[in-house]
Every structure is written in structure tokens, then in C-alpha cells.
Amino acid sequence: VQPPEKPLLAEEWNKLREDFQSPEIFEEVMLNSMIRCNSPIDVAKSLLTHLAKRNGDIAYNVLVKYLTLCVRQGQVSEICDVYDIMKVRFKIIESGAYNLLIKGLSNSDQWRMALTLLEEVKKVMIPSRTCYESCIKAASRHQEMKLAFELYDEMLAKDVVPTLDVLQSFFDFSRGMKDAELQKELFGILLYLRENQIYPHKTFMRSIKLWFESIPGGNWRGHLTNIKHSGQCPVCNHQLEDSNLTEEEYSNLSKRIIKDVIHGTDTFRKTTPQEFEAFQTFVENRLPFDIVIDGLNVSHIKPRKMQCENLFDAVNCLAKENARLLVLGRKHMLVNSSNWKREIMTEMQNKADFFFAENISEDDAFLLYATLRSGKHCKFVTRDFLRDHKACLPDSLTRHLFRKWQRGHQIVLKKCFSSVFSQQPAFCYDCVVQTTGDTWHIPYKDVFEEKYSYQVPRKWLCIQQK
Amino acid sequence: MQSANMLLRKIVRSSVLPFAAQQRVQTDLFPLSRTLSLSLRLKQDKSCEPSEKLDLDEWKKVMKSGLQEEVSETVSEPKELSSLAAARETLEMWRLAGRAVPENISEEQLKTFMECPSKSAKKKYLKYLYLKELHKKKDKRKMDEKRERRLEAQDQASKTDDTKKSSFLCMWSSTMDKAYNWRAAQSMIFGQPLVFDMSYEKEMSVREVKNTVSQIVLSESCNRRSVDPFHIHFCNFKDDSLYHREFIKQYREAWGKLLITVTDQCYTEIFPKDKLIYLTADSPKVMKTFDHDKIYIVGSMVDRSIKTGVSLAQAKRLGLETAALPLEKYLLWSTGAKNLTLDQMMLVLLTLKDTADWKKALEFVPKRKYCGFVNKPVKELKKTLDLISTLKHGRGREEVQRQFAKSYPKK
Numbered sequence: 005v006q007p008p009e010k011p012l013l014a015e016e017w018n019k020l021r022e023d024f025q026s027p028e029i030f031e032e033v034m035l036n037s038m039i040r041c042n043s044p045i046d047v048a049k050s051l052l053t054h055l056a057k058r059n060g061d062i063a064y065n066v067l068v069k070y071l072t073l074c075v076r077q078g079q080v081s082e083i084c085d086v087y088d089i090m091k092v093r094f095k096i097i098e099s100g101a102y103n104l105l106i107k108g109l110s111n112s113d114q115w116r117m118a119l120t121l122l123e124e125v126k127k128v129m130i131p132s133r134t135c136y137e138s139c140i141k142a143a144s145r146h147q148e149m150k151l152a153f154e155l156y157d158e159m160l161a162k163d164v165v166p167t168l169d170v171l172q173s174f175f176d177f178s179r180g181m182k183d184a185e186l187q188k189e190l191f192g193i194l195l196y197l198r199e200n201q202i203y204p205h206k207t208f209m210r211s212i213k214l215w216f217e218s219i220p221g222g223n224w225r226g227h228l229t230n231i232k233h234s235g236q237c238p239v240c241n242h243q244l245e246d247s248n249l250t251e252e253e254y255s256n257l258s259k260r261i262i263k264d265v266i267h268g269t270d271t272f273r274k275t276t277p278q279e280f281e282a283f284q285t286f287v288e289n290r291l292p293f294d295i296v297i298d299g300l301n302v303s304h305i306k307p308r309k310m311q312c313e314n315l316f317d318a319v320n321c322l323a324k325e326n327a328r329l330l331v332l333g334r335k336h337m338l339v340n341s342s343n344w345k346r347e348i349m350t351e352m353q354n355k356a357d358f359f360f361a362e363n364i365s366e367d368d369a370f371l372l373y374a375t376l377r378s379g380k381h382c383k384f385v386t387r388d389f390l391r392d393h394k395a396c397l398p399d400s401l402t403r404h405l406f407r408k409w410q411r412g413h414q415i416v417l418k419k420c421f422s423s424v425f426s427q428q429p430a431f432c433y434d435c436v437v438q439t440t441g442d443t444w445h446i447p448y449k450d451v452f453e454e455k456y457s458y459q460v461p462r463k464w465l466c467i468q469q470k
Numbered sequence: 471m472q473s474a475n476m477l478l479r480k481i482v483r484s485s486v487l488p489f490a491a492q493q494r495v496q497t498d499l500f501p502l503s504r505t506l507s508l509s510l511r512l513k514q515d516k517s518c519e520p521s522e523k524l525d526l527d528e529w530k531k532v533m534k535s536g537l538q539e540e541v542s543e544t545v546s547e548p549k550e551l552s553s554l555a556a557a558r559e560t561l562e563m564w565r566l567a568g569r570a571v572p573e574n575i576s577e578e579q580l581k582t583f584m585e586c587p588s589k590s591a592k593k594k595y596l597k598y599l600y601l602k603e604l605h606k607k608k609d610k611r612k613m614d615e616k617r618e619r620r621l622e623a624q625d626q627a628s629k630t631d632d633t634k635k636s637s638f639l640c641m642w643s644s645t646m647d648k649a650y651n652w653r654a655a656q657s658m659i660f661g662q663p664l665v666f667d668m669s670y671e672k673e674m675s676v677r678e679v680k681n682t683v684s685q686i687v688l689s690e691s692c693n694r695r696s697v698d699p700f701h702i703h704f705c706n707f708k709d710d711s712l713y714h715r716e717f718i719k720q721y722r723e724a725w726g727k728l729l730i731t732v733t734d735q736c737y738t739e740i741f742p743k744d745k746l747i748y749l750t751a752d753s754p755k756v757m758k759t760f761d762h763d764k765i766y767i768v769g770s771m772v773d774r775s776i777k778t779g780v781s782l783a784q785a786k787r788l789g790l791e792t793a794a795l796p797l798e799k800y801l802l803w804s805t806g807a808k809n810l811t812l813d814q815m816m817l818v819l820l821t822l823k824d825t826a827d828w829k830k831a832l833e834f835v836p837k838r839k840y841c842g843f844v845n846k847p848v849k850e851l852k853k854t855l856d857l858i859s860t861l862k863h864g865r866g867r868e869e870v871q872r873q874f875a876k877s878y879p880k881k
Contacts, residue, residue: 011526032568046526049526049527049529050526052529053525053526053527053528053529053532055529056528056529056532056533057528057529057532060532061532061533062529062532062533063566064563064566064567065566065567065568068567085530089530089533089534092534093533094563094566095559096556096559096560096563097563098560098563098564098566098567099560100564100567100569101567128556128560129560270780270783270787272782272783272784272786272787273778273779273780273782273783274779276786276787363754364754364782364786
């Protein structure tokens, strides 16, 4: 239905209602379409008046819809009125209406009232992140940075994840302020990005840059750049952090992989205890390897070639300078077939160590184990993104460690036009927000959308203090 | 003039000029060409009109006025609410706001609701209750209608009052039950065993266990009704487990009289290992024929969050042979997981046992999951598919070569 353009009289509403196919939901439908078309508030008011006169009461959902319209148009006095009415009419107000009220009030000069409402919400439940977002933005808009940061800390303490918008607003509204405490808090946000491996998007990055450059007497300068493959920043010649894990992180990750990925709830789901033991002794006797290859994954690179040929090419391509190779496969590869020629297989086994798992076992888990066991220098080759293995890890911290380790140790083979493979080598530097005190390096995404978790941004913001 | 009048009235009534109808300005009629000026005049009329008729904030007065007494009442009440009561209030408000929330909620359900770990879990649980309530209401309405119709029919029948004499014996359900039970009892002595492995309780949520039990109840009834029933075994069945409690809830006193074998032993202890075949969709082996000498095992598990390889792991641990239904061989699979519900599995197995006809047996796979039966042998199909793909690729290769030649012309 098309909402009318002007307030109507009671009889006119009645008529419209009668013409509507299901009159009992007429008001709801009408208000919905008013919200959609952003109709003038007076029209909605006239509908409410008509309703109130007819029934002597207005249903809660109708009030909420009216509130939505008011919030949309920033009608502060109306929002306050609706709140007053709700307050006396209903014992409590539910979260949807609170969200709306807080959002509506925080954008006005009544923003302090939004804060009191937030307190009210806290009594019954954990406020949503949009509630916090509105309040924090309102506080920082009015230069009450301390209050904003208090709310932000409270939000984190309650495990409510802040939106990038909130984080950005901190930088936007602190521009040009000279305040050591504030500066520390904002550095804290950058470290939050670092710890959670969040990459800011382009506009957010710009806010960060502008804030740095606006610090009075700070002498910060920001440049956009691409980091060289060696991990050196072309602007300040600073070497970025390398992608190696610390000893503690490394052993922690190895333990978790064995415990959660290979064994999980039931060792039999991915392998069998006998097989895993056999594999362990096999690996221990031949340590350390330089490159571990997922044989089956590599053998499917070029679908029109024989599978063992693909593997053969890959092994030849990687077997340089006496690198010790381990190829993981399944037992069916040993059976002479159209895809797996015995001669080629035997020839390959002279160049690399092979381990063949049962046909129903998962070889990926073995790949991870063998690589981790061989030490930090060891790389692995597969095109698999290993997302399902990452998902087996219990907490986000270990998952971040896994991703970091994966970035530093996974080599991806790509098919090329001719018969050679091209490799996408592992990153030797760590792609994360980092600082040395007088420099900051911040990777950023070109677009707002989230990238795949295995992809990392290639563009960087380099900030240095002169 | 008359028709023009009508037309004008129509225009006026349509939403373009809603006020015109109200003010009844049709007394002086203009030809159609002048409607524009008419609407202009209307607007002026409207602006001249005092707005006293339309007090836009009147609803606020109404809302506030009706409440004075109520407010004074509520104030005197103690304000502090227990958490349960507060949750109930919140639910009520959500219901008023038009969310999917049940109208009535029991204390127990309310506790479950509050124990939900996250907001989305809470929402899901409420929606589940809401839909349950909706279905219940609908069923009740249908029952009432049915009863009314039956009463009417009875009335009519008593009026006409002609008793039909039939030469057939009327088979009442108790007689049928006796016949079925007789068959089931025979199957307990001579029938082929079929094992339900009840060792997956830990892998499932409460709701999944409930679903599992209702699926088993369905399959048991299918089995009882069949011509040649299986001898059903519930193995690894722990007393006072969630399974047990749910079975009692479903069967009530009939649980003790069921003609099946329930044991806490494992099937490997009852049957020789080489005769057991574990049916699981993850199995690499595909079942070719139904073997009347083997004992098939079905895992009693509903996994809503597809947990791959759980039952395969169980079979591996015990060193049993496994098999999967040849779904891909006979059906052109379209969507959905390959794991079937327990009652579907039972129907498939029963049909296989009686007819050995895969096509008939796989009729019980839900229609939404496949597009149709494979008529030709799969090998032939594959050949044609290969042919098509090579043709495609062949053309593709030529195109690539042409492109290559274009971009790197020979010097």
C-alpha cells in the first residue's frame, strides 16, 4: 500500500482500512510502508490518533514502528514522548525498542539520556553492540573521550565485539587533541587490531593516518606503500617483523594440532591409533624434512595430465639443492592404474620419502604433524586452505597462531601455461599491525568487505616520527 | 456530463486526491481537461481549513489518560522481580513487538530459555516453541472440526437408520495388532537380526536424541507391519540413559511389551564379527546386494550439525565391515546429505529384504534429494559425459590456441 501524503481524518482512515484486504493488520502494514517511504511524521501521527480513538489504546508493536519512523527522521521530542508513554504503559521495555531509543537519542542533544537508557538496559541484559556503538559515538562526538573509552572498555569486558565504525570514530573525533592519556588509549585500539588480526579498511586507515598527522608536536608522517617481498618497507627501510612463531607459541601450536586436529574427540575419525603411531615412528626416523608435500592435492593441479605426472613434475620442481622432501599419499596410489604408473612412482620414491596412509584416512592431518615436527624451517605444499583443520582448533588465539604459521610455511603451487609450475612462496614477514615506537606499519584492505581468512592485504600504511 | 462526473469521482476517490472525496467538491463540475486546476483549488481549500479537526497529538493524551489509575496501582506493587518473572515479562514484550515467541511458556521451558548460552540460541529456542505452539493450535482446531462433522454425520445416520449388513468380517485394530505381534514374535525366533547401535548419546544434543527416538519408534512400527519383520536389537543400550527416558515417554507402558531385544551388550559380543556390516554413509564401500545372512547395523544418531565419520570411526575401532547405500549408482542426486533418517533406512532395508529391487527400495529416499532414477548403467552415462566434456575441452583448447596465436603473433 502507498501511504498517504497528508494526515487523514478518522473517516478517511476507516475507509482505507475497509478497502484493505485484511483489515486486522492494516495499521502494521501501513506503518511499515510509511517507514519504507520515509513518510512525514504527521501522517503517522494521524493514524495513531485514529487508532487511539477507535480502540482507546495503541498496541506495543505499532508504537515501536512509530518509534522507528521517528528515529529515522531524528524527531527527538517525539522519541522522548514515546518513551514516556511506554514507560508508564508497560512495566518493562524490550530490547528492540531500547535499541531504537538509544539510537535516536544519541544523535541529538539529549544524548545523555541515551546513556541513562543504556544503564537501564544493563540491568536486564547485555546491551547489543549497536547500543554501545550509538553511545560511544555520541560521547566522542561531544568530546567526552574519557567517557567513550570507559564504555568501550566495558563493552570489551562483556565480550561484545566492537564494530570497525566505533574504532574509526575514536580516531575521527580525537583528531588534533594533545593528550597523552588519549594517545595511549588510541594506541591501545591499534594493538587490539594487532591481537585480533583485524585489518582496517581504506577509510578507516585514512582516519588513522589523519589522526597521527594531526597530533600537535608529534611530527608523524604517513605514507601508503607496498611492502617488498623481503619484508622491507620501501618508505622507511624498516624491516617488518618476521613470520616465525616464538618457541612457546610453536610448541603450543604443535601440541594443539596433535590434540585437537589429529586426535580430536576420536582418533578413529581421521586415522587409527596404529596408523598414527606408525606414521610417528616413520617421521622420527627420517627427521628433519625441508618440504612436506600433499601428494594427492598436488596431483590434481592439471586435470588433463596424468595424476602421477603432475606429482612427478612437482617433486622435480621442488627437489633442488638437496632439499629433503616428504610426500604424503594414500595406499591406492601404489596400485598400478591409469592415473598412477608404477614406474613413475618408483622413480619418485628415489627422490623423496613417501608415506602412504590408508585410503579412508585423512592425510592433511599428517601433513601438519610432519611439518611442525620437522622444525621452523620446514615448509609444506598444498593448495588446500586448511579451513576445516583450523576450525578444529578450540580458541581464536590458537586459530590466529595457526593462520600466522600457515602464512609463513605454506607454499602454493600454481599451474602455468607450459609445463613448469610457479610457486607462491610463503611470506617471510608477518602481516599484522606492528610498531617499534617511532614507526607504525598498518596493513589495510582496499575494500570494506571481509577478505577470505587465508588472504592477507598487500597494501600498507607506514607511519614514522621525524 | 454524467459520465464525466462519474469519471471525475473515480479519480477523486483514487489515492491521488484522497481529500477531495471528503470535501465533496463535486457540486461544480469541470470538464476533464481542467482537473489540474481543480486539484489546485482543492489544495487551497485544505490549507484554508482550520486544523482543529486533526489534533495530531491526541493519541498521546488518550494513551496517558487511560493510565492514571493503572499507574497508581502498579506503583504500590513491589517493583523487584525475580529473574524468572523478569524473563517472562521480557518474553511477553517480545511477543507484543511481534517476534516469534510462544504465548504460553512453562516454568521448565523458561529455565531452558535462560540457560541458552547465546542470544541466537535463545532466539532459536523461542522460535521452536512458537512453531510448536502454532502446530498444536492448528491440530486442535482440526480435531474440533472433525468431531463436529462426525457428530453431524451420526445425526444423519440415525435419522435414516438403515443398518448395512456386510459379509466381510470387520478387522478391528486389536485383531490387527494381534496378527502383527504374532509375526514380530516369530521374527524374534527366526527373523534376520537388525541392530540399532545406541552408543551415540554423547555426540548428540537433547533435541537430537529426541528426534532419534521418534525416528526409531517410527521404524519399529514399520517393521512390525511388514510381511517379514526383522528381529530388532538395541545394542549398547544403557538403562536410565536419555534414550531410555525418551523411549518410555514415547511408548509409555508398551515399552515393556515390545517384541524387540534390548541389551547393554555390544553387537560384537552377541554376533560373530565377520557377519556384521555397519551401514554408514561415509563408508568407501558401496552395498551391491542385500545379504540375508549378514547382520546390518544402523547407527542411532541424528546429526543436525553434519558430523562426518563418527559412525565410520566406530566401525573402524571395532574392525567391522562397512557399507553405504548405492545412492549415486541409482539416483541422480541433487541436494541434501546422503544420510537418511532411521525410518527411511528401515523402509529401504525391508523392501530390499522382500524384493531385492533397488529401484523399489530407493523410492523411500525423499524426492527432494534427487532428480530421478538412473536408467542407463552408470558406466554408459559416464562415457557420454566424458564425450561431452572432451568435445567441450577440445573446442576450448582450439580457442585457447587461437587466442594465444593472436596475442603472440609469429614474427
